Amino acid sequence: MTHIFVNIPTSDLERSKAFYTALGASLNPTFTDDNAACIVWDDNVYFMAVTNEYFATFTDKKTVDPRTHAQVLIALSRESRAAVDEIIAAGVAAGGSEPTEPKDYGFMYSRDLDDPDGNGVEFFFMEPAAVDQGPDAYLAEQAKA
Structure with a gap:
């Protein structure tokens, strides 16, 4: 089975968590901390809302x-x-x-x-x-x- 995790940068993690839960997604607290929040759409689709600073550690490319x-x-x-x-x-x-x-x-x-x-x-x-x-x-x- 394939799961998709989409990393999205955020300047305000708490705001992102509130926004996506207002859309009906839930949070997985096991994979949520001060750097990132695991936003659960369903059993196979997740967004990782990641602070801009932490997001930048995922790549050597310039982030936008x-x-x-x-x-x-x-x-x-x-x-x-x-x-x-x-x-x-x-x-x-x-x-x-x-x-x-x-x-x-x-x-x-x-x-x-x-x-x-x-x-x-x-x-x-x-x-x-x-x-x-x-x-x-x-x-x-x-x-x-």
Whole structure:
């Protein structure tokens, strides 16, 4: 089984913990300390919110400010369009921002959320039939209906 751990830098660890738990994630206290917090999305997906100073020890490369530079784009699926809208509303209420307009591709609906540090997370819903058939086949079928 594969698990994914995404390290995201933060200038305020307590603020990051509050933000992501407001979105419905939980914290794993076993892997949370003064340098990092393990944010649990589900049994396989975790964010490690890491202080900027500690994050810099993970690489010899120059780290960037997520408010001004994109280093990675993270996308997490939700079970419905309404669930996408709900998590974006929760994120904005918890101090995040929505940097772009919602995107509706017919087979997929997505919205972007920046956390208070500027780390971007996209939340999306894809129609199950589009996953099975592929987006072009799904859209062609919808056009016939």
